[in-house]
Amino acid sequence: MSEDDARRRDAEDPGYRDLFLVPPAQGGKYQESAYFAGNSLGLQPRAVRDNLLIDLDNWAALGVEGHHEGDRPWVSYPEQLIEPAARLVGALPEETVIMNTLTVNLHLLMVSFYRPRGERVRILVEESAFPSDSYAVRSQARFHGLDPDSEVIRTTDPLGYLAAEGDKVALVLLGGVNYLTGELLDIPEITRAAHAAGAIVGWDLAHAAGNIPLKLHEWGPDFAAWCSYKYINSGPGAIGAAFVHQRHLDDPSIQRFEGWWGTDPGTRFRMDPVSTPPANAGAWQISTPPIYAMSAIRTSLELFDKIGMPELRARSLRLTAYLESLLDGRTVITPTDPERRGCQLSLRVPDADGLSKRLSQGHGVIADSRNPDILRLAPTPLYSTYHDCWRAAEAIGQEI
Ligand SMILES: Cc1ncc(COP(=O)(O)O)c(C=O)c1O
Structure with missing residues (x-):
């Protein structure tokens, strides 16, 4: 499947990436990372900073009274x-x-x-x-x-x-x-x-x-x-x-x-x-x-609350199935039945640590490894894209 096809899918099924801060890529030709480590640490929603500032401002304005006063x-x-x-x-x-x-x-x-x-x-x-x-x-x-x-x-x-x-x-x-x-x-x-x-x-x-x-x-x-x-x-x-x-x-x-x-x-x-x-x-x-x-x-x-788990799960099923189709022929140890998995796919690969480093430094694809031979990829329905999935599959194809 082509890069254009991934872009077309993103246009039709855009997700909520704009609501998040995506780390810049450490390597490769794209500016943003293709981030698959939401099963380890999810990305920062843009609105977190403002919410945190409200709580800090309440401390500044209210001191100890903030325990009982203010809107929070x-x-x-x-x-x-x-x-x-x-x-x-x-x-x-x-x-x-x-x-x-x-x-x-x-x-x-x-x-x-x-x-x-x-x-x-x-x-x-x-x-x-x-x-x-x-x-x-x-x-x-x-x-x-x-x-x-x-x-x-x-x-x-x-x-x-x-x-x-x-x-x-x-x-x-x-x-x-x-x-x-x-x-x-x-x-x-x-x-x-x-x-x-x-x-x-x-x-x-x-x-x-x-x-x-x-x-x-x-x-x-x-x-x-x-x-x-x-x-x-x-x-x-x-x-x-x-x-x-x-x-x-x-x-x-x-x-x-x-x-x-x-x-x-x-x-x-x-x-x-x-x-x-x-x-x-x-x-x-x-x-x-x-x-x-x-x-x-x-x-x-x-x-x-705004988006709702049913909608997120539906998008998650589409994204993970797409990634799975791109990884066809590789050893995926996650169940193939979508009802028996969440968004994550785990691959058995040689030298998982080394591969995960090469994916990040050479391609800006952030996955994670569990020694010695498991690479975990978690396309999350809030901020992952079809293009991320395409990048991951391309990068893995070039590296192993
Ligand atoms: C399945 C599972 N259980 C427990 C933990 C440990 O969590 P904590 O460090 O918050 O206690 C983790 C951390 O990643 C986990 O994935």
Whole structure:
């Protein structure tokens, strides 16, 4: 397929690139990068800077009064973002909280939901779980006096494992979209199977949130957590978010690590020595929220709300299918069924690190590598273009 064909597709299906700042290309003949690393760090929406300045100006103008005054009082800043955050993942607002970063949230949720008892002590993760998740679950097992080498089970077949050994599983913790392969797991089906086996189920949605439509409330997992720096485009180290299903929100027996931000906001400033957590996911908050880090989330969620996940997913399917067609003949390890993947395609290539460097320096194509042999390309429907896809395929063709 030709460059003209890619340009024609962009004219017909333009996406939202103008709303983003695209880094200049480090090499090659085009001015802008062809950016495929939104599965690692999303690009900066242009409106972030203005939103951040508003928050900085409020600090300058209001000082400590900014906690309670102005049009975005800091005490309720996370709550101001809850409705769009919940919409993005198909959750109820009371099931959603914006706080901390992803691995921290997984730990806080495991404090509540990984409660090994008797024979039911195992934690089930996927074979290629993200290392941070693996470290987190192993340390949780140790925290309960268990041996992670025998009680943390890595599997490529969670449904099979649950059918065979489900009565020994306390917690299933899986990535909704696998970071390495780009495979989208059947979240509702695995959630059902885990519950049928009597286990708790949580999802790491780092590579799913903002990438595929989610219906967390309806699908019914016990908890989930995700970050905002990938597809949610909220910047490096952006604040993450978490979901706790409604059925757990009013359970006084639930264990939690507490801090003053998790007590009832109506009485928080009475400074009582004993907390009274609200019946919502905000009860999992601990500390004062970092306001400047939240400006970017505000901007980004406004974009998702304006455009809507269904439209983004439809464009994502078109873009990824186009890229796939250009990569025909190469070894793509991501499922070919569009319903079993998000936007990312993972290729098996020789010397992935070297290739990714050559793509960037020689062609201005930013992909990323996972050693030794995986190159990940994530055309994101907000700012990637058909021309980017064409450039990536051309550059790969020249390099390997
Ligand atoms: C699937 C997955 N889980 C966990 C993490 C770790 O996230 P954090 O550094 O925000 O804790 C990442 C980071 O990229 C990830 O991709």
